[in-house]
Amino acid sequence: MRTLVHLSDLHFGRIDEELLDPLAGLVNQLRPDVVVVSGDLTQRAKSEQFAQARAWLDTLPGPQIIVPGNHDISLYNVYRRFFEPLTRYKRYITEDLAPVYVDEEIAVIGINSARSLTFKDGRINKEQIGLIRSHFESLPPEVVRVVVTHHPFELPDGHDEEDDLIDRAPLAMQAFAECGVDLLLSGHLHASQSKSTADRYHLDNFAAVVVQAGTATSTRGRGEVNSFNVVKVDHDRVDVDRYGWDMLGKHFSPLSTETFLRSANVWAAHAEGLLAAGI
Numbered sequence: 230m231r232t233l234v235h236l237s238d239l240h241f242g243r244i245d246e247e248l249l250d251p252l253a254g255l256v257n258q259l260r261p262d263v264v265v266v267s268g269d270l271t272q273r274a275k276s277e278q279f280a281q282a283r284a285w286l287d288t289l290p291g292p293q294i295i296v297p298g299n300h301d302i303s304l305y306n307v308y309r310r311f312f313e314p315l316t317r318y319k320r321y322i323t324e325d326l327a328p329v330y331v332d333e334e335i336a337v338i339g340i341n342s343a344r345s346l347t348f349k350d351g352r353i354n355k356e357q358i359g360l361i362r363s364h365f366e367s368l369p370p371e372v373v374r375v376v377v378t379h380h381p382f383e384l385p386d387g388h389d390e391e392d393d394l395i396d397r398a399p400l401a402m403q404a405f406a407e408c409g410v411d412l413l414l415s416g417h418l419h420a421s422q423s424k425s426t427a428d429r430y431h432l433d434n435f436a437a438v439v440v441q442a443g444t445a446t447s448t449r450g451r452g453e454v455n456s457f458n459v460v461k462v463d464h465d466r467v468d469v470d471r472y473g474w475d476m477l478g479k480h481f482s483p484l485s486t487e488t489f490l491r492s493a494n495v496w497a498a499h500a501e502g503l504l505a506a507g508i
Contacts, residue, residue, distance in 0.1 A: 230461055231263070231462045232459065233263050234261040234457065235414050236265065236267070237269065237445060238417070238445065239270050239444075239445055240271065241282040241285070242273055242275060245447070245455065248445070249446060252481060255472070256290065263294055264292070264293045265294045266294070266296070268296050268415075269301060269379065269417070270295070270318075271300055273303075274302055274303045292330050294328045296326070296378060296379055297322075297326070297341055298380075299350075299380075302318075302343055331372075333372070334462070336365060336368055336372050337377060338364055339378075340376060340378050342378040351379060351417070353400075354397065358401050373464060374408070374409055374411050374412070375412040376410055378413070381393065381394065381413075381418060382398050382401070382426065384418070385421075385441065399430065403432065406435035406494070412437060413438070414458075419449060421441055421456055423439070423471075425438060427495065443456040443457070455473065455474040456471055456484070458470065466491070467488070468487070468488050469488075471483070471485045
């Protein structure tokens with residue numbers, strides 16, 4: 230079994246400083262095999278915000294799979310937005326916009342879904358889909374395949390499909406079915422969710438698990454407490470533990486667990502996890 234800590238939407242430049250040390254301490258205590266950060270490391274893509282994010286990420290264990298979000302592209306500086314959209318991100322965070330981690334049990338690839346031509350929407354393109362294929366198609370079947378994007382492939386209730394769903398999702402999902410993607414991790418909406426892709430994408434003999442993270446450290450909670458996910462991955466089972474900030478105790482504590490089981494190439498929610506989540 231492998232353990233992934235899934236953080237998202239840090240938004241340095243608009244964070245709750247009180248959360249940083251307890252969160253870093255808990256992440257180190259959890260001893261994850263991989264730390265995933267699914268975008269929006271900064272609030273306004275400023276150098277000092279990226280520097281703060283980098284310094285905090287350095288307190289976390291590795292390896293780390295990190296992707297940018299739409300907030301990591303300059304909003305008001307038009308030249309930087311269109312001609313140097315991720316220069317600061319690459320300077321302070323990583324030059325690798327498609328980071329990969331592979332071992333004998335899991336393969337994790339990060340994909341940049343942020344785009345200069347739109348303020349908040351995201352997209353996955355044919356080249357990125359091809360890159361995912363090239364990494365995953367040659368792997369043994371027992372390796373669990375994980376894709377990380379900032380923009381989501383599924384939406385919590387109340388969100389607008391046209392505005393919030395990653396563009397070209399159906400095209401990507403067809404490719405994911407063909408190369409056996411198991412798990413999709415994303416952020417963007419500051420809302421937590423875990424479910425099977427079968428609810429939205431009706432593909433023969435295929436469904437993955439989609440896991441949405443809330444904001445780990447931003448003051449823009451949008452009705453949720455600050456939270457992050459601990460995803461425990463086995464070949465035929467995924468447990469998603471959601472941790473939330475306890476304002477009285479001043480620490481992150483477990484809130485719920487959702488369990489998904491695999492049957493052939495189809496992942497589905499399991500009653501055990503639904504009961505733990507209070508559903």
